[in-house]
Amino acid sequence: MELSSDAGKWLDAHYDPVAGLYTFSPCMDLADLNGDGENRLLVGDLGSGSLGMKLKVYRGTALSSESALLDLPTGLVSFFMDLHEPRVPAVAVASGPCVYIYKNLRPYFKFTLPGLDVNSLEQDVWQQAREGQIDPLSLKEMLESIRNKADVPLSVRSLSFLSLEPSEMDEFVQLHKQQPVKRQTVITCIQTLKKSTSDDDGVSCLVIGTESCHVYVLDPEAFIILSKMVLPSAPTMMNVTGQYDVEFRVTVACRNGSIYVLRRESEKPKYCIELSSHPVGLVRVGKNLVVGGNDESLHGFTQKGKKLWKISLPAPITTMATMDLPTRGFQAVLVGLANCEVHLYRDKNLLSTIRTPDAVTSICFGRYGREDGTLIMATKGGGLLVKILKRTAAFEDKDSTPGPPLTQSVRLNTHKKTKLYVDQMMRERESGTVMHRAFQMDLSRLRLATAKAYLKALESSLTPMSSSLSEPLKMNAVVQGLGPSFNCSFHHTGLSLVTKEEHWLL
Amino acid sequence: MGLFDKLAGWLGLKKEVNVLCLGLDNSGKTTIINRLKPSNAQAQDIVPTIGFSIEKFKTSSLSFTVFDMSGQGRYRNLWEHYYKEGQAIIFVIDSADKLRMVVAKEELDTLLNHPDIKHRRIPILFFANKMDVRDALSSVKVSQLLCLENIKDKPWHICATDALKGEGLQEGVDWLQDQMTQSNQNNQNMRS
Ligand SMILES: Nc1nc2c(ncn2[C@@H]2O[C@H](COP(=O)(O)OP(=O)(O)O)[C@@H](O)[C@H]2O)c(=O)[nH]1
Numbered sequence: 001m002e003l004s005s006d007a008g009k010w011l012d013a014h015y016d017p018v019a020g021l022y023t024f025s026p027c028m029d030l031a032d033l034n035g036d037g038e039n040r041l042l043v044g045d046l047g048s049g050s051l052g053m054k055l056k057v058y059r060g061t062a063l064s065s066e067s068a069l070l071d072l073p074t075g076l077v078s079f080f081m082d083l084h085e086p087r088v089p090a091v092a093v094a095s096g097p098c099v100y101i102y103k104n105l106r107p108y109f110k111f112t113l114p115g116l117d118v119n120s121l122e123q124d125v126w127q128q129a130r131e132g133q134i135d136p137l138s139l140k141e142m143l144e145s146i147r148n149k150a151d152v153p154l155s156v157r158s159l160s161f162l163s164l165e166p167s168e169m170d171e172f173v174q175l176h177k178q179q180p181v182k183r184q185t186v187i188t189c190i191q192t193l194k195k196s197t198s199d200d201d202g203v204s205c206l207v208i209g210t211e212s213c214h215v216y217v218l219d220p221e222a223f224i225i226l227s228k229m230v231l232p233s234a235p236t237m238m239n240v241t242g243q244y245d246v247e248f249r250v251t252v253a254c255r256n257g258s259i260y261v262l263r264r265e266s267e268k269p270k271y272c273i274e275l276s277s278h279p280v281g282l283v284r285v286g287k288n289l290v291v292g293g294n295d296e297s298l299h300g301f302t303q304k305g306k307k308l309w310k311i312s313l314p315a316p317i318t319t320m321a322t323m324d325l326p327t328r329g330f331q332a333v334l335v336g337l338a339n340c341e342v343h344l345y346r347d348k349n350l351l352s353t354i355r356t357p358d359a360v361t362s363i364c365f366g367r368y369g370r371e372d373g374t375l376i377m378a379t380k381g382g383g384l385l386v387k388i389l390k391r392t393a394a395f396e397d398k399d400s401t402p403g404p405p406l407t408q409s410v411r412l413n414t415h416k417k418t419k420l421y422v423d424q425m426m427r428e429r430e431s432g433t434v435m436h437r438a439f440q441m442d443l444s445r446l447r448l449a450t451a452k453a454y455l456k457a458l459e460s461s462l463t464p465m466s467s468s469l470s471e472p473l474k475m476n477a478v479v480q481g482l483g484p485s486f487n488c489s490f491h492h493t494g495l496s497l498v499t500k501e502e503h504w505l506l
Numbered sequence: 507m508g509l510f511d512k513l514a515g516w517l518g519l520k521k522e523v524n525v526l527c528l529g530l531d532n533s534g535k536t537t538i539i540n541r542l543k544p545s546n547a548q549a550q551d552i553v554p555t556i557g558f559s560i561e562k563f564k565t566s567s568l569s570f571t572v573f574d575m576s577g578q579g580r581y582r583n584l585w586e587h588y589y590k591e592g593q594a595i596i597f598v599i600d601s602a603d604k605l606r607m608v609v610a611k612e613e614l615d616t617l618l619n620h621p622d623i624k625h626r627r628i629p630i631l632f633f634a635n636k637m638d639v640r641d642a643l644s645s646v647k648v649s650q651l652l653c654l655e656n657i658k659d660k661p662w663h664i665c666a667t668d669a670l671k672g673e674g675l676q677e678g679v680d681w682l683q684d685q686m687t688q689s690n691q692n693n694q695n696m697r698s
Pocket residue numbers: 529530531532533534535536537538574635636637638639667668669670671
């Protein structure tokens with residue numbers, strides 16, 4: 001049974017169906033927050049509705065601390081921002097246009113994305129409204145014409161104004177007209193990038209993707225923008241490898257359905273992977289990328305975008321994560337599915353299927369507590385599920401994808417080549433030309449003999465030809481074989497009713 | 507005088523008794539063994555093998571082998587190699603680590619099913635350690651979670667301990683002492 005096959009690999013460490021944890025994979029991370037060798041689970045909880053957004057910290061099976069978040073979190077990462085002792089990591093939570101940095105779980109710093117350029121026409125129109133030169137209705141008309149024509153999009157303020165009923169417009173203008181028009185973008189994804197060493201506790205930069213189609217790299221200590229890159233579309237998921245000072249690679253899945261690869265010292269993407277469906281998951285395994293599509297498919301690519309494989313899944317993907325077990329040199333991909341299963345794939349091979357009591361929305365694999373191989377999952381219903389990989393678990397690669405049947409590669413039990421056959425083959429190879437000539441010679445002789453016989457028959461009035469048109473006769477001679485004996489068949493077709501066949505052995 | 511000095515003297519054994527002290531990393535084995543060590547015992551050698559470490563020490567008649575049952579399987583056969591020589595087992599559990607209770611159980615089951623342990627009536631003493639930690643599990647709860655009631659063919663005993671203060675260790679050692687003398691007498695009866 002399949003269930004027992006996955007139970008043979010994972011230990012059920014903990015399940016709390018009512019943990020009240022509503023999150024997705026980008027908002028979960030594991031870190032040794034106290035520097036005591038025991039990793040904690042950090043969660044940016046989305047809450048339910050617009051309430052209860054929290055930064056939660058779990059220790060073992062229990063919630064050890066929580067603090068309120070001001071806005072919906074879009075990503076959470078832990079990272080070392082300096083070399084100060086004791087070496088404990090900071091936590092960065094991205095929400096709205098800001099990154100909130102926590103140290104020792106206390107608010108430490110807030111980084112806000114730079115504002116975007118405002119459309120100057122829009123600014124003028126609001127200026128006129130402020131001075132009372134135009135009424136709300138003409139403001140609406142003017143803003144609408146700007147929206148339709150301008151390269152620089154309208155600010156959030158103008159857009160919300162345009163969505164109002166005429167009765168609400170005046171109040172809105174009175175409320176907002178004194179403030180300057182601002183255009184602010186929001187963060188869509190956040191990751192870390194090691195600054196100059198690849199050590200596990202090396203200082204890391206933050207890498208953030210924004211709705212305005214930018215990727216920023218931030219200095220870990222001063223939080224100034226070190227690098228700014230542009231994408232053709234808004235990024236939704238990101239994977240970062242390398243070191244900022246040496247060489248790095250930011251792989252970004254964008255809302256236009258493509259994946260772009262940004263490199264150090266290139267402001268624009270270096271490679272592009274166009275997908276047949278929208279990417280819903282992006283993870284890196286070694287040097288390859290594994291991308292989940294919204295058409296229930298999983299794709300493998302090289303980091304330069306060459307397609308390696310594609311498989312179909314039994315249900316839509318809910319989330320994806322890497323399973324990295326450096327102590328065993330093991331890397332694979334965990335794929336959460338809507339049918340309450342989590343599949344483990346190494347390349348295109350399914351290694352393990354984990355059944356879960358509820359669909360999983362968030363997966364995180366790594367060291368938790370003191371256990372290296374811990375799989376943490378949050379479920380759709382707000383549950384928390386923890387499994388630990390057995391120390392004795394071994395995964396075998398079985399090619400599970402449909403392909404040519406196994407029997408195709410089984411050798412047929414054909415007769416051995418006889419000595420005669422081999423000799424013949426050798427002879428043909430060595431004296432092919434001679435044989436061909438001999439054959440042509442014999443053929444010419446045969447033709448000559450036939451022509452002579454024909455002539456003789458004509459001369460002695462033996463009428464070898466069919467004399468009447470109503471009884472047509474056709475003769476066809478075919479020589480088969482390569483010698484020394486030939487098979488010569490003559491087909492006499494008479495009246496197209498009776499066919500007589502004669503075989504001559506020459 | 508260490509706790510085991512009495513045991514050793516009382517047994518009056520010529521042969522040395524080999525005790526295996528096992529458990530997950532961080533369960534408190536080193537702390538416990540240091541408590542049990544007789545004053546004259548010296549840490550014999552700490553073998554820093556790659557991936558796992560074994561502590562050994564010896565008194566006049568007892569020898570202890572201590573190791574962490576951690577790591578992802580790779581060095582397993584290295585420590586299993588010591589099972590054969592063990593005549594008693596002390597299995598230490600961190601009663602405050604609820605998350606890894608399943609891992610401790612898995613390791614215990616693997617130990618009990620090992621060919622060098624399975625068919626021997628060798629006494630097992632469980633220390634449900636760190637009972638001082640605020641929401642640590644009770645020794646009853648620990649024995650439930652580890653399914654100790656299923657151990658039918660070996661004498662076993664569990665006690666809650668606080669290795670930092672040394673509480674609860676004596677009870678366990680007394681039990682182990684009883685078991686060893688019993689089996690020693692049985693052996694002598696069989697011989698005579
Ligand atoms: N609170 C508490 N801490 C303990 C107890 N026993 C050991 N420790 C602590 O647990 C940690 C691990 O102990 P150690 O003996 O090194 O564990 P080992 O890895 O099994 O050898 C150390 O920090 C000990 O001080 C106990 O009974 N109570």
